[in-house]
Amino acid sequence: MTQKTAFITGTTAGIGAAAARRFTSEGWRVIGTGRRRERLDALAGELGEAFHPLELDVRDLKAMEAAVDALPEGFRDIDLLLNNAGLAPPLATVQESELPASLQAIDTNITALVALTRKLLPGLIARKGAVINLSSVAATYPYRGGAVYGGTKAFVRQFSLDLRADLHGTGVRVTSIEPGMIETEFTLVRNGGDQAASDALYAGIDAMTAEDTAEVLHWVATLPSHVNVNALELMPVNQSFAGFAVARPS
Incomplete structure (x- = not known):
C-alpha cells in the first residue's frame, strides 16, 4: 500500500498528539502543527522520521501558507x-466576557x-482525500458561558456539512467529529491554568481520553473510500444532556 500523509493541527497536546501517535503507528506520515x-x-x-513538525500559530495565515508551500518532498501529498x-x-457569559479572548477563539x-482547508483542498481533491x-x-x-465556543463549533459542524456539498462528486470525504467531555489540557487552558477547577470538572465521571478520540x-x-461519516457525536457514558433552565422571579 502507498504510504499516506495526514496534516494534523494542534499536535502539542491532547487529541492532536494522540492522533499523531495513532496514525504514525499505522504507517502514516504526519505533519503536525503547534505553537510550543x-x-x-x-x-x-x-x-521519528514519520513526523514532520511545524512550529506554527494557525491564526497567522501568511505563515501557514508559507509553511505549507515549503513542505519537504516526502510530505507534500496530503x-x-x-x-x-x-x-x-x-x-x-457574553455580557461578562473579555472581547479579546472571544476573538482569539473565533480566529x-x-x-x-477555513483558511487551511481552502489551502489544502486542491491536493485533497487530486488525491481523493479526506477532511x-x-x-x-x-x-x-447550549450551556451558560459557552456562547462563543459553542458558536464556533456550530460553525465547524455546518461548515463541514456544506463543504461536503461543495465537494460532491470529487471523491473527497468530509466528517464533523463532535466530542463531549475528554480529559485533556483543554479545561486547564480555559480556566487559566487552574488545575483544581479542571480536576473538579472531571472528578468521578470516567471521561473520555485523547486516545479514545x-x-x-x-x-x-x-x-x-466509498463510505462517508457526515457527523459523529461522542460522549462518555456518564455525560448526557442538560435539562431546561427556568427562572422564577421572587
Missing part, C-alpha cells in the same frame, strides 16, 4: 486534513480552519 517548539521536538523525537487545533475562551476555531474537523457537542447543546479519528479516516 519544545513539545513538537519531543514528539518528533518519539515518532491525504487527510485533521483540523484539530482549537480553544475556548474562559467560561463567562482559531473558524478563520484558521475531518473537530467540532463539539457544544455545537448542539484518536481511535475514532483513525477509524473514520480508514473506512472504505
